[in-house]
Amino acid sequence: xxxxxxxxxASYPLDVVRRRRQVKQGGFKAIWRExxxxxxxxxxxxxYIKVAPTAGLSYLTYSYMKGILGIEKSSQSNL
Numbered sequence: 001x002x003x004x005x006x007x008x009x010a011s012y013p014l015d016v017v018r019r020r021r022q023v024k025q026g027g028f029k030a031i032w033r034e035x036x037x038x039x040x041x042x043x044x045x046x047x048y049i050k051v052a053p054t055a056g057l058s059y060l061t062y063s064y065m066k067g068i069l070g071i072e073k074s075s076q077s078n079l
Contacts, residue, residue: 004051012047013040 016039021027031039066072 001052001055004055005048008047008051009041009044012044016040016042 017028017031020031035042
């Protein structure tokens, strides 16, 4: 969950720029001019709420599929 939150924080500004460009509201310079550095993180707190359920569902799906496919965790690497 922490890794997901860190990744979300690091990539969120680029996602903001991408979304704003899609609706023709400008790019990096326009966001900086209008809101400063905080403009790149507007709405990030809402995305943090999604991190825990997303990480949980990903792990649940991963574990479930390992069981279906009969994949066991080995104690030794095959390298």
